[in-house]
Amino acid sequence: MSEKVIFDADIAPLKDKVVSVIGYGNQGQAQARILRENGVDVIVGNVRDEYWDRALKDGFKVYEIDEAVRRSQVALLLVPDEVAPHVYRKKIEPEIGKKEHFVLDFASGYNIMYGFIRPRPNTDVVLVAPRMIGRGILSLHRQGRGYPVLIGVAQDSSGKAWDYAKAIAKGIGAIGLPGGIAVKSSFEEETLLDLLTEHSWAPLLIAAMQAYFDVVTEEYGASPEAAILELYASGELAEVARAMAEMGLFEQMKLHSRTSQYGQFTRARKFYRMVKEVVREEAAQIWSGEFAREWSLDQAFGRVVLQRLWKIVTSSRLAEAEDRLYRQLGRR
Ligand SMILES: NC(=O)c1ccc[n+]([C@@H]2O[C@H](COP(=O)([O-])OP(=O)(O)OC[C@H]3O[C@@H](n4cnc5c(N)ncnc54)[C@H](OP(=O)(O)O)[C@@H]3O)[C@@H](O)[C@H]2O)c1
Secondary structure, eight states: OOOEEEEEEEOOOHHHEEEEEEEEEEEEHHHHHHHTTTTOOOOOOOOHHHHHHHHHHHTTOOHHHHHHHHHHHHHEEETTTTTTHHIIIIIIIHHHHHHOEEEESSSSSSHHTSOOOOTTTTEEEEEEEEEEOOHHHHHHHHHOOOEEEEEEEEEEESSHHHHHHHHHHHHTSSSSTTTTTTOOOOOOHHHHHHHHHHTOOOOOOOHHHHHHHHIIISSOOOOOHHHHHIITTTTTHHHHHHHHHHOOOTGGGGOHHHHHHHHHHHHHHHHHHHHHHHHHHHHHHHHHHHHHHHHHHHHHHTTTHHHHHHHHHHSHHHHHHHHHHHHHHOOO
């Protein structure tokens, strides 16, 4: 496969197969429903809880995870990344071991990149990673639109792994529709891009908003309500993000006033110099596996760091003011 971007593909590799969707959460629900609409024989594997019931209500045949894998030739592993290695070891690997060949699809590169899951040699290991939350996938699908995915192959046991990756991208409604695009990638590239978003501009946005809130309310007497509306509650930020997606990062700047353009461009240069080294360090920690080890350690200790951080942010002045405002706005 030489093309870097793919706009359509043949779904045929899935047509004579049973495809199990393992995990009926954000991604699982969206992907299972669209696959079924596209004529694929889909079953769901889940633990017996409310998601099991929801899949039944949506008209799927639902099985215990090992049973679903037993009944299928292709599985989409759509459980959270931190539980996937355990689910794979206990429920999936023993079943794949009994088969001649299997196709295992991931929606994120994390567990393969860091070796937390090491599939058997009889397995095609493919990546079809949506750049879209599950809810967004369904809403775009209702409008007859596709969405971007990164696709990759970590192990090609059949010689047809790329065909399976492309067929899955087509089956889950990513390509073959306006707005849809699959970019040839790898488990490593997807993990780097995904985690570096979470370790660079996304936390920078949170930190900048917190600093902004503290400075204007503590040092300039601004009202918390006005500050929070300015920051994100008005929905203006969402509109700007949409304009970025539709028009491009710099083209959308023409929608802002000249004062705003001047302020943003001059300050962006200052911040670029401040953050580039930090971004470089974060990328290196992701690439070397240092972050994955750090996060695994916190999970092994019952996620104490994550829980403490939740406590700190939810008891901040910003969170308290937001709660008051959102109650007044009827959003809570
Ligand atoms: N969130 C997104 O929109 C998004 C976007 C792109 C890629 N992805 C990727 O998609 C994959 C799935 O993420 P998600 O956000 O869709 O997951 P999710 O909604 O949090 O959960 C998915 C499913 O996993 C099940 N599950 C949770 N813990 C389990 C356990 N210990 N044993 C067995 N099943 C368990 C859940 O069932 P119960 O909770 O009922 O147990 C649920 O059915 C991940 O690889 C993620 O990186 C997600």
